[in-house]
Amino acid sequence: MTTSTQPLHRSKKNRMIAGVLGGLAEYFDMDPTLMRVGYVVISIVSVAFPGILVYIVLWMVIPEEGDGV
Numbered sequence: 001m002t003t004s005t006q007p008l009h010r011s012k013k014n015r016m017i018a019g020v021l022g023g024l025a026e027y028f029d030m031d032p033t034l035m036r037v038g039y040v041v042i043s044i045v046s047v048a049f050p051g052i053l054v055y056i057v058l059w060m061v062i063p064e065e066g067d068g069v
Contacts, residue, residue, distance in 0.1 A: 009065040018059045
């Protein structure tokens with residue numbers, strides 16, 4: 001798994017809610033569904049990992065695809 005040369009962004013085509021996990025999947029060249037399932041599993045299994053809060057912060061921090069990136 002290698003990172004791509006494109007900058008990290010929220011995806012417009014692989015989006016379920018805000019495109020955060022779709023953008024991360026594109027950045028790390030992974031299947032978006034696998035990224036989403038892994039994120040949900042980690043959020044449920046790990047009490048120390050506040051999945052919803054992290055998602056909201058990433059939603060605010062990562063620019064959307066096409067926003068001058």
